[in-house]
Structure formats: structure tokens, C-alpha cells
Amino acid sequence: MKGVMIQGTASDVGKSLIVTALCRMFANDGVKVVPFKSQNMSNNSYVTKDGKEIGRAQGIQAEAAKIEATVWMNPILLKPRSNQDSEIVYLGKSLKTLSGRGYRDNFYEKGLAVIKKSLEHLVSEYELVVIEGAGSPVEINLKDRELVNMKVAELADVPVILVADIDRGGVFASIVGTLELLEPEERQRVAGVIINKFRGDISLFEDGIHWLEKKTGIPVLGVLPYVENHMIDGEDSLSLNNQFSSRKKGNLDVAVIHLPFVSNYSDLEPFVYEEDVSIRWVNHASEFGNPDAVIIPGTKSTINDLNTLIDKQLDILIQKHIENGGYVIGICGGYQILGEEIIDETGSDTGIRNSMVKGLGCIPGRTIFYDEKETVRATGVYHENTGLIPKGKLEGFEIHLGKTVLHQQRCSFLALDNGKEEGFYGKNGQIIGTYLHHLFHNDEWRNHWLNMIRKSKGLHCKETIYISDYKDKRYDEIADQMKAHLNFEKLINIINKWSSK
Structure with a gap:
């Protein structure tokens, strides 16, 4: 060889x-x-x-x-x-x-x-x-x-x-x-x-x-x-910590909840190239502060990480953040955590069949874990109910065991090319949940989301940074x-x- x-x-x-x-x-x-x-x-x-x-x-x-x-x-x-x-x-x-x-x-x-x-x-x-x-x-x-x-x-x-x-x-x-x-x-x-x-x-x-x-x-x-x-996307949390720790403080403060079994944190890496954005990990309630937006990332152990989040009383701070008009987005496991409850029907997440925990209650839906994992590349556009104007396709991938069912009508985030509706979009984008990893790698979407936050702070909107063009x-x-x-x-x-x- x-x-x-x-x-x-x-x-x-x-x-x-x-x-x-x-x-x-x-x-x-x-x-x-x-x-x-x-x-x-x-x-x-x-x-x-x-x-x-x-x-x-x-x-x-x-x-x-x-x-x-x-x-x-x-x-x-x-x-x-x-x-x-x-x-x-x-x-x-x-x-x-x-x-x-x-x-x-x-x-x-x-x-x-x-x-x-x-x-x-x-x-x-x-x-x-x-x-x-x-x-x-x-x-x-x-x-x-x-x-x-x-x-x-x-x-x-x-x-x-x-x-x-x-x-x-x-x-x-x-x-x-x-x-x-x-x-x-x-x-x-x-x-x-x-x-x-x-x-x-x-x-x-x-x-x-x-x-x-x-x-x-x-x-x-x-x-x-x-x-x-x-x-170049890092492989483990060591590289991610090093990458974000060198960032200067920007006008937009984005807090990322540091779940013990965080997964696919490459979802966050595009923010490194937004000069006015500060990304910081939050491990404890004392570190939460007063962020402009909160991201709950994916996790390989949703229920365990939800329990850890609650034990640290971060759930209360996230709920108050939303009540005060702050933005929050949950990706994959983070989406599940934002829902009303999670049921591990087959024990695929916890090893215990039919275990059930209450979520943060910020999204009107429940997640049920099954044995079969869904792993697929996905493309789609904003769902018509969001009121957002599509600017081309959004691309990403899904890797998850749980399936989330929403209790409200006309609140989906995306309309996928396979005909399925995906995610949750509420309060004009203040609360979003999605299974689509690498959502923020879509430059137009990332710019739109950040501009919503900029407007809420009285800051000028910025033009899109097309990082995908020069990767x-x-x-x-x-x-x-x-x-x-x-x-x-x-x-x-x-x-x-x-x-x-």
C-alpha cells in the first residue's frame, strides 16, 4: 500500500x-x-x-x-x-x-x-x-x-x-x-x-x-x-474551546449551553467569522448573564443533559430570557429539550424503557425516542407560515433518534424537499427548534437571524458574509x-x- x-x-x-x-x-x-x-x-x-x-x-x-x-x-x-x-x-x-x-x-x-x-x-x-x-x-x-x-x-x-x-x-x-x-x-x-x-x-x-x-x-x-x-471544523471539544476562547467581545452576545454530551458543535463555527458576534459557553447559572440569544446545541444524551441543565437551574434562566424577549434556538437535542416532554419509549436514550421527563415547555410539542436512528442529508425552504421569503435552498443534515410532534398547527419552521414539515418557528422567530444540523452554515439564514437580533438591540443590519464561497x-x-x-x-x-x- x-x-x-x-x-x-x-x-x-x-x-x-x-x-x-x-x-x-x-x-x-x-x-x-x-x-x-x-x-x-x-x-x-x-x-x-x-x-x-x-x-x-x-x-x-x-x-x-x-x-x-x-x-x-x-x-x-x-x-x-x-x-x-x-x-x-x-x-x-x-x-x-x-x-x-x-x-x-x-x-x-x-x-x-x-x-x-x-x-x-x-x-x-x-x-x-x-x-x-x-x-x-x-x-x-x-x-x-x-x-x-x-x-x-x-x-x-x-x-x-x-x-x-x-x-x-x-x-x-x-x-x-x-x-x-x-x-x-x-x-x-x-x-x-x-x-x-x-x-x-x-x-x-x-x-x-x-x-x-x-x-x-x-x-x-x-x-x-x-x-x-x-x-477547518474541529473534531473534539478541545478544538472548539480553543477556537472560541480567542474571540474578541462583539456587540451581539450569544450564549451556548454547554451540555455534557454536546454533539455536532460544528453547527456553531460560522459565528467565528461574524465580527460583531461573541460566542461563549455557559456551564453554570453564574455564567449565564444577559445574552442577546441562547443556543441549545445537539446532544448524544438528551435526557441526561436535560436533567443536568435543570440541576444547574439553567432552565429557569432560559425561560426568563424568553419572557424578556430574548432569542433562543434549539438544534436537534436542544430542540427536544425546549419541548414539553420527552418519552424514551424503547430506552434508546437512557437505557430505561418508557421513562419520561418534562422539558422546558418553550415549544408546544413532545418528543418520543424510538430505536431507529434517522441519518439523512436534507434540503428545503422556509415554511410559508413563517412569513419569511425564501432565498434559495437551506441545506444541512439530520442525525437523531427522537421524533418531535407539535401540538399547534401552522408553526413549522421548514418545508423539506421530501414533503415533510420540519421544526418549530414561534413568536416571529424568537423561538426556533429544528433537527437540521449546519443550519447556520446557510449564509443567508445566519445573516437573517443575526439581523433580527441586531434590530432588537437598535443596531444596524449587516450584509451577508458568504463563508461558504471561500472555504x-x-x-x-x-x-x-x-x-x-x-x-x-x-x-x-x-x-x-x-x-x-
């Missing part, structure tokens, strides 16, 4: 971004390249064209590679539902929910088989595979049955490039320590090191590069700069920026030499 694997000394060192950049570099050179990650653990999903679910990072990497995303690029997706259990999404479809112990004991051989099958499928269709690892390859307690790092490199028989994050400190210890903990045959597979997220004068780090190469005998292929606002250009910019700091020719030589063994 011709390819390369990007592993990291830890989580959030930038593996996903580097794989994304490499996919665009090779694609721009005319190589038929494909991304691959054997097993992803994330509640941030991507829905493929055929309605299958994979990790969002691999969907983004496929876009960078200029190809259509498929389940073969991420055959196993683990979606945490509690501190102990995760839903297993196998080849794009929900399979079962297991504990960490149950997964290790009962799924390893099945996982190994589907990884082999996926690699064989990708090799038959593409010229080069860029593989992403997960976390660290030297988690000693997990190494004997791991499916994400050196075992995958062995199955694919590709060289490994080790990435370390200098921004968090301790870069020399993290690199040398990782290499020391690898088995001799694993260390021989490491053909290069990349140091990521560098700030400052690179000349001051040259001695460090020489020391590393002398100490390890492994070439440093590049020292990559810290990339601000790279516009593809951003792939090229990031690839060029990283290529300028990477010995790309040496990387190609490593790949070619390894594959010709």
Missing part, C-alpha cells in the same frame, strides 16, 4: 488539520488521494451522500482531497453517550451501545476485520492513502488491543510521521518519551517528526531541531506555524501555508521508498 500515517504525541496536536492539508497538497499535485481513520471517537458527525454517518474530520478531509466522502474512510465511529458507554457506528450505521470494557472484549476482532476490508477497498480505488491516528500511540493500558495507531500502520504497512504540539509546552519530552515507549519494531516505522503550532522566530528553534534529530536519529520534516481561524479556497491557503514550512519532497521520498520495499 502506498501511503503515510500521521500519529500524534497526544490528542489535539493538530493531526486532523495536517491530514486535511496533506490531502489538498497531494490532490493539487494530481494525486488521487484519500483520507482514512480507522476509529474515531467524536460526537461531531458528517453525513455522506448516501445517508451514512462518519466522523466529521474525515468528511472535511475528503472535501480537501476533492472526493466524495464514504464510510470506508472511517469505518468505526464511537459516539460517547455517558462517561462509560458509547454508541458504535459501524460502516455508517448505528450498531449497538457498549461500555469501554465491552468494546475491548467483544468488538476487537470485528473492528480489525472491517479496518482491513476498508483499507483494501480504498487501495483499489485510490493511489495514496493518508491515515490519521488517534490520541497517542503509547497508551500502555490500551496498546494490546488498539485499533487506531501502530496496529493500523502495521496493517497498511506505511511509514509513520509523529506530530507534536509545541504550543502546549514540553515538546522535546513528548517526542522523546513517545519514541522511548514504542516497541523497537514500532519505532522503526517512525520515519519523520513534525512540530506543530509554532509561534515566533523559527531561527530561535534551530538548535532544538538539531538536538532532536541527533537524539532520535529521525528527521524533523517541518515546524508548522500556529494557524489562526483555519476554518474551498481556505483548503488551498492552508495547504500552501503548511507546504512552505514542510519538507514535502522529503515526505514524498519517504512514502515512495517505503512502498517500494
Whole structure:
């Protein structure tokens, strides 16, 4: 197999971004390249064209590679539902929910088989595979049955490039320590090191590069700069926190309720590019303040997160916010939380059949959980009852177990192309609930919603920012920026030499 694997000394060192950049570099050179990650653990999903679910990072990497995303690029997706259990999404479809112990004991051989099958499928269709690892390859307690790092490199028989994050400190210890903990045959597979997220004068780090190469005998292929606002969706909550924490305070204060099992937080990322919008997480009642708008995002565990929200008395603050004329929007699980009640008929959300909890009562509807998950790309327009004038199609995707039934007539938000009515639109847009993930990635809608809030504050409306127009250009910019700091020719030589063994 011709390819390369990007592993990291830890989580959030930038593996996903580097794989994304490499996919665009090779694609721009005319190589038929494909991304691959054997097993992803994330509640941030991507829905493929055929309605299958994979990790969002691999969907983004496929876009960078200029190809259509498929389940073969991420055959196993683990979606945490509690501190102990995760839903297993196998080849794009929900399979079962297991504990960490149950997964290790009962799924390893099945996982190994589907990884082999996926690699064989990708090799038959593409010229080069860029593989992403997960976390660290030297988690000693997990190494004997791991499916994400050196075992995958062995199955694919590709060289490994080790990435370390200098921004968090301790870069020399993290690199040398990782290499020391690898088995001799694993260390021989490491053909290069990349140091990521560098700030400052690179000349001051040259001695460090020489020391590393002398100490390890492994070439440093590049020292990559810290990339601000790279516009590539993050894979986990670490990246999201970092992205929003650097934002300046804007005129519009949007509070996002930080649910313990938040999912598809990429719904929020377009706000990063609205200069007058401040997005902030709210974990506790003391942090709620007096926002202009509240967003309740999706969650992988709706009832558990609703109970947490109530325990923190955030429900009272959200209800008062609405009473005082504030805007609120719930997406997927957030939509369910805003309703009158939630019934877990089959135990698919809580594990307890026919459990029932009261919602916030802000939307006149009830949600019932069934076993069958709905995963589909969706398009539509504003429902005629909203009074909004359609400006083209709204696009997004749905991933949910529950179905919400409204008790009022003529209050739907969207009219979907499949003929269904979707969501809730109340009080002239002050309260909205929807299952449509990536709603705010629709530039015209995002601008309309923000302008409603601006008007309510006596602020001037703003023109639409079309971020979708230059996202593809951003792939090229990031690839060029990283290529300028990477010995790309040496990387190609490593790949070619390894594959010709």
C-alpha cells in the first residue's frame, strides 16, 4: 500500500488539520488521494451522500482531497453517550451501545476485520492513502488491543510521521518519551517528526531541531506555524474551546449551553467569522448573564443533559430570557429539550424503557425516542407560515433518534424537499427548534437571524458574509501555508521508498 500515517504525541496536536492539508497538497499535485481513520471517537458527525454517518474530520478531509466522502474512510465511529458507554457506528450505521470494557472484549476482532476490508477497498480505488491516528500511540493500558495507531500502520504497512504540539509546552519530552515507549519494531516505522503550532522566530528553534534529530536519529520534516481561524471544523471539544476562547467581545452576545454530551458543535463555527458576534459557553447559572440569544446545541444524551441543565437551574434562566424577549434556538437535542416532554419509549436514550421527563415547555410539542436512528442529508425552504421569503435552498443534515410532534398547527419552521414539515418557528422567530444540523452554515439564514437580533438591540443590519464561497479556497491557503514550512519532497521520498520495499 502506498501511503503515510500521521500519529500524534497526544490528542489535539493538530493531526486532523495536517491530514486535511496533506490531502489538498497531494490532490493539487494530481494525486488521487484519500483520507482514512480507522476509529474515531467524536460526537461531531458528517453525513455522506448516501445517508451514512462518519466522523466529521474525515468528511472535511475528503472535501480537501476533492472526493466524495464514504464510510470506508472511517469505518468505526464511537459516539460517547455517558462517561462509560458509547454508541458504535459501524460502516455508517448505528450498531449497538457498549461500555469501554465491552468494546475491548467483544468488538476487537470485528473492528480489525472491517479496518482491513476498508483499507483494501480504498487501495483499489485510490493511489495514496493518508491515515490519521488517534490520541497517542503509547497508551500502555490500551496498546494490546488498539485499533487506531501502530496496529493500523502495521496493517497498511506505511511509514509513520509523529506530530507534536509545541504550543502546549514540553515538546522535546513528548517526542522523546513517545519514541522511548514504542516497541523497537514500532519505532522503526517512525520515519519523520513534525512540530506543530509554532509561534515566533523559527531561527530561535534551530538548535532544538538539531538536538532532536541527533537524539532520535529521525528527521524533523517541518515546524508548522500556529494557524489562526483555519476554518477547518474541529473534531473534539478541545478544538472548539480553543477556537472560541480567542474571540474578541462583539456587540451581539450569544450564549451556548454547554451540555455534557454536546454533539455536532460544528453547527456553531460560522459565528467565528461574524465580527460583531461573541460566542461563549455557559456551564453554570453564574455564567449565564444577559445574552442577546441562547443556543441549545445537539446532544448524544438528551435526557441526561436535560436533567443536568435543570440541576444547574439553567432552565429557569432560559425561560426568563424568553419572557424578556430574548432569542433562543434549539438544534436537534436542544430542540427536544425546549419541548414539553420527552418519552424514551424503547430506552434508546437512557437505557430505561418508557421513562419520561418534562422539558422546558418553550415549544408546544413532545418528543418520543424510538430505536431507529434517522441519518439523512436534507434540503428545503422556509415554511410559508413563517412569513419569511425564501432565498434559495437551506441545506444541512439530520442525525437523531427522537421524533418531535407539535401540538399547534401552522408553526413549522421548514418545508423539506421530501414533503415533510420540519421544526418549530414561534413568536416571529424568537423561538426556533429544528433537527437540521449546519443550519447556520446557510449564509443567508445566519445573516437573517443575526439581523433580527441586531434590530432588537437598535443596531444596524449587516450584509451577508458568504463563508461558504471561500472555504474551498481556505483548503488551498492552508495547504500552501503548511507546504512552505514542510519538507514535502522529503515526505514524498519517504512514502515512495517505503512502498517500494
